[in-house]
Amino acid sequence: MNELIRLLSYMICLAAFLGLNLAYLGWVERKGAGHIQRRTGPKDVGPYGLLQPLADGLKLMSKQLIVPANADRPLYMCAPILTMVPAVLLFVAIPFGEHLVPREFSFGLLMMFAFASVGGMSILIGGWGSGNKYSLIAGARAVSQNVAYEIPMLITAITIVMITGSMDLNEIVRQQGGYIWNWNVFRLDKSILMPVSFLVFFICSLAETNRTPFDMGECEGELVAGYHTEYGGMGFGLFMMAEYANLVIGCSLTTVLFLGGWQSPIGIFPGPHWFLLKMYFLIWSFVWIRWTYPRTTFWGLLNLSWKYLIPFSLVNLLLTALFIKVF
Amino acid sequence: MSSLAQSQLRETFELNIGPQHPATHGVLRIKVVMDGEYIDRAEPILGYIHRMHEKMGENRTWNQFWPNMGRLDYLSAMAYNHCYAGLMERAAGIEVPERAEYIRVITAELNRIQSHLLGFGAYIMDLGGFTPLMYAMDEREQILDLLESVTGSRLTYCYFRFGGVYNDIDDDFITGTRAFLKRFRPQIPMYHKLVTGNAILMDRLIGVGPISADMCRKYGATGPVLRGSGVNYDIRRNEPYSVYPELDFDIPVYKECDSMARYMVRMDEMVQSCRIIENALNKLPEGPVMAEKVPKALKPPKGDYHYAVEAARGTFSMRTVSDGTNTSYRMRLRSPTYSNVSLFEEASRGMLLSDALAFLGSLDPVIPEMDR
Amino acid sequence: MDRAKIKRELENLAAEGLPAEPPQEETPVEVQTEAEGEDKAKPKAKKDEDVPRKNGLIETEYAKRGTHLDVQINPDQVVKAAEILDAEGMTLEMVTGVDWLKEGQLEVIYDYSYPGGQLFRVVVRARLDRNNPDIPTVCHLYGGANWHERETWEMLGINFVGHPQLEHFLLPEDADFYPLRKDFKP
């Protein structure tokens, strides 16, 4: 009974946290973009435009859902929901604080990767189901991109598993306690390439979340709006929210694996606030990157993965194995 | 070309890029036969914004044709005004006061910077970077304000007249222009740092869309496209008009023939335009801005006349056949984008879709000018 | 680019196409200069000007016309002319048509310029019969002529024989009129 209440309260809290994040990350992005571009961003709806997400949501919800004539109706309808489900589900495994975990899995990392690949699948379904050539190209691109970037991401994650000897996310964080040099990014004693592997993981999470410069799935310069060209109203809204949910997940995972999760950099007052601080800093860097760089080409993207990221992560894996064996 | 394209078992599909597409800047439509991500054949389809300016020229008096000149290339309307003024002055033998010519050059060059700024911003936006567009727009607004203070309009200028300009520039404009130049000059290195030097952008532009000098010649491509292919051809130098021979500037030429070269030509041209403006402001003579004795109803003698100027996108030339009346018998407008885009079909064969759009952006098409 | 060579070859070409009577090169030049030098208020030599020009080459004054050479040749010689100019590195800037309703003729104008430093502009023109406006295409020499010829066909109904794609371009697909012809009434 106790467990049930705990789970229920977690569910409610997570839903609230998620909802707030999804709504206000959009606001953060627009405001950030505005200020980076010498503009002000949303301003008129509420103070500092803070009610803008509400207005946007209302607008999206009041729109008619249109199914294109030559769309595959069931696929078209279920794709936005399918993107949202894994994104929400993944929050179950994330340790926000030492005791603030909805559910502690001993294989949390594995579950993360398993569900994350469903996201790419749903993009393909959405692109295919729309019956639009642009969407189809976008869907095909998104899948090959996800596949290409999951490899270095997984290999890098394996090095962490090798260092910590655990797949439990909370356990991984626990091992990074103490001071800042105990974070996995700076664990040069385990592998001298650790900062590089952090960079690899960071780039991969950029690519996995379909963010600029890797937004091949929706590059508007070429494919109009990519896989969600045909979606309007809440269909589009769900895709957009899923993007932000994936953003939160990606940044949380990076925080957990490399930046010590809820651990404090100075050794005192560890707790969820550190986690959120780190996560939001990463999210901000995602936004910052998005409004700074142009998009790569599809070929450039695959080149980066196969020529740079995968060799680096493999070398890193070998080095780590060597270090662990020798020392 | 992809190995797929060469194999027997290829499956192609048609993709319709445009007329409403974020990368076509207006209403250009390109019918593409795609082979996966590769372009098998691309055919630009024009005419979505065709307004038949040439026929309008036959129905309006010479004076009444003025507003049309601002509506061809709405981004560098001054150069088009300049061409028409030059054409009719050549035909009717009108001497233009020197001050007027200097004012024409200053405004036309300001307009050229403005056009290149938007071209640069929009091009980077095509490539996915949204921020440079906003910075470029910021600078562009300054120019538009300056030009508005003189001409009264922001985009579709109708400022030149046969024998001079509509009204004189004032001291506010001169100080404003100087202040703008001072403010604008350091921006270009910033653009280079933010955009040109960016590894992602270099990856996208270098070696993309090669056009040889000979291909440019065959297709009549001009402007930054030609100069990006290593040909030093600029009407301002090679067929000097107005007071350009008296001014001090260089013609940027790049030999790489790729999209990056064309992009760099535009960036360097902005610097050169700054030089021209500064130079012209220093040399600006006093005097009237309108020639005396310009007849209200112009009737150039019979025959046909030709005049060419360097617009922001290349050679804009006009050929008019006059039959001695107050309207033209035939007015032909040769727009640079028309020729520049005509080589897209040949050059884009076997290109990746994303490269092809990067290539199209490097041609910097302005659709209303192309369709006329 | 060799100006003298271009001039000589084009002159020969124009002379080739002339009918058997001896070519009078001097007269058109005079007419032209006379017309230029005249005060526009009183067009005196009106009688002479209304007659269509004879084939042949005229050296025009750049400051007044914007061109250096003005050649009128027979329609079947335009490809030859394009070959001559192409060999010298000239570029085809535009192709235009003019409808001379009174004379019952259509005129095709080719504007050539030189993109290699020197200033040199050549106009090649050919007069066609209005009822039978056929002229060979120069597409195979100049790729850029493709669109220009297509437009000229569309606007004036000049049929470029051998053009790969004479389809509607700027006008709607079902347009069955030639808007730039002088007898076109919308």
Add this chain to the structure above:
Amino acid sequence: MSGYFKDIITGLKSLAVGLQITNKEFLTKPITLLYPHESVKMYPRYRGHIELIKDPETGMNRCICCGMCEKGCPSGSITVKSEKRPGVKGKVLTAYILNFTTCSLCGQCVENCKPEAIRFSNEYNLASTRREDYIFNLLEKLHPEGIPEPEVDPELLKKELEKEEAAKKAAAAKKEAAAKQEAVKKEPAKEGGESKAEEKS
């Protein structure tokens, strides 16, 4: 191989430079002009739609109804309606209609206007969903409180009346004369006709 690592390093460096620039811009103040809350500075030469100029002396427009603006307009957007009034010198403008939907603001009308009766206005924030709202009667715009009647010059009126009178008289006299003449003419014509008929017969 060294090129491989060099590429990575220069690439990362260029990316970092880009981030630096955008960060700097993020921290500087935005330049947006918040349009509906703040208004744009208008230049005196701004070309809005044309308007009639009020003569400070008479409080009337200066239009002499020559129709040059109407003729010069490339798009035929201007219609000038005028009439002759007794006792007023020249024609009187009754309506100056500008069809702003077709106007291209080229300024031919302003240039053609000899008495400088029209100029560009500074009005820029016109908005409407109806086409008819852009067909302005500039005379009404000049006098929103109602179009004043032109002043009648009594002397001119007198003169005109006299003239009219004289003209009437002259006309009457002419008529009479004409009638007389016709009567005179008719008879010989009749005669002629008859004679002709006679000849024919």
